[in-house]
Amino acid sequence: MNKALDRSLIKRLLEADCEDPLASTDQLTSQEIPPGVDRRTFLMRSAVGGAAAVMMGHSISAQERTAKALATLPQASSPKPPLAADLNVVKKGQGPVLTTADEFYKVGPGPSSSHTIGPMRITYDFYQRATKLPADKLARATKLQVNLFGSLSATGKGHGTERAALAGLVGNEPATVDPKFLDSLRDKPDQTFPVKLGDKSINVSLKDIIYDATKGDFKHPNTMTVKVLAGDEVLLEQEYYSVGGGFIEWKGYTPPKKNPPKYPFRLMKELRAHADNNKISIAKVMLANEMSIAGRTEAEVYAFIDKIINAMVATVKSGLSMPEDDVLPGPIKLHSKAATVYKRAMDDKYASDKGIGALSAFALAASEENGRGHLVITAPTGGSAGVMPALVYGLLEVRKLDRQKIRDGMLAALAIGYLCKHHATLSAAEGGCQAEIGVASSMAAALTATAYDAESRVVENAAESALEHHLGMTCDPVAGYVQVPCIERCAFGAVKAWTAYAIASNEIASRHRVDFDATVMALAETAKDMNSKYKETSEAGLALSVTLC
């Protein structure tokens, strides 16, 4: 295009009494885009049509542009293919979100909610079922056996899955197990423990936890079976799935019946409409739903949230108190960094780095606790357990925000986690690290925005931005240990959460072009397309390229 024509076009565009057709899609996006029509192509056609009209000296309304764009669109050959029937986005995206805070925020031993907390919950569940077997069957029982499959088998050794499974089998629950008990299983692996089943006592040890096939036609990548045997005869067997974030399901599982939520929502769009129409915050919508779904009082909901806030603060404090250069368990011999990074952040010589340094140190501290197998909080998982505590600690203990602001932030963060679980996944074995650190960062961005009293659209935008910039992130833990890249990744997730809040709170909220629901769909589809080598199997990426010596 020559300069004269260029100038003339610009002049006509400026003089035209319609809005610049190349600059804004606001009016267009309010027009219904028919099903099966590609949105990007539609907007391109519309912009070109608008520009052509202006060049010809006409103004053109958004409605006219819409009609012209539709008329010139090629016929869509077929609508987008449906998502696979077994993907969570299909199965779980129906109906309103019914998850509750106590299902989501779980306290338990690290390093992985799906590989330690989930398996421990599973074997504890099975132990309770086994005790209900008829007395004549129990009298014949000779053995308890756990078989680990898929990702649980591929990377379970690095996570200590066998120790977690054994701990549950002998009657430990994740929230109350003494991490020293798990450490003792690591240090003295030949110990045996009696399991009481009726009048019978069966000895179990780590030898009864079997690392079985890593590949196969499993219903979920984290599949395990637990059995009571009488010789070769199976007296009771149950197939279980550790589906991410410490959630468990089993063959024939039906979700527990719950009360209807006060404000039913499936999408962020609907959640925000409840908040805006009722002139309340997203946090207050979530509080009302927690109360109605779980039948709890406001005080009970806050008591639980306070417990989680306190546990998050404790995990950061505990991590920071560890000696500098502490060596984490496992073959990587990874040296801890939290205390060193924190020390430097507090050094006045590096005052300009203080904020990022301190936030990173808090995340490293909680994540290193996870690497040690100490108690952590799933938010949403063990691998990502450094992200939310970093922001909670920073806002509560350093910025000294009122506790109620943090509670509200925790409730808004729950909305983000629930929606990602509802439509996509929280499991690295299903979706890679975007489903863990990405969701954690998104939750932390919503927490921060809410704690600073941001309006609902800003909360959504901050969460969207943090999630968007983790899309595609793979899971490839070196040697199967949740340490590299996981620990530093928590620090990056925390800093990105802050960045997302900083951007969202400074832009004009309505101009944010990507809505949270679209990004969750992208998360789900990327999870589906991601090569299984990058889904917590340690078969590719850093797990291959890093050589331990």
Ligand code: SF4
């Ligand atoms: S790479 Fe990410 S998803 Fe994988 S174990 Fe580490 S933190 Fe979890």
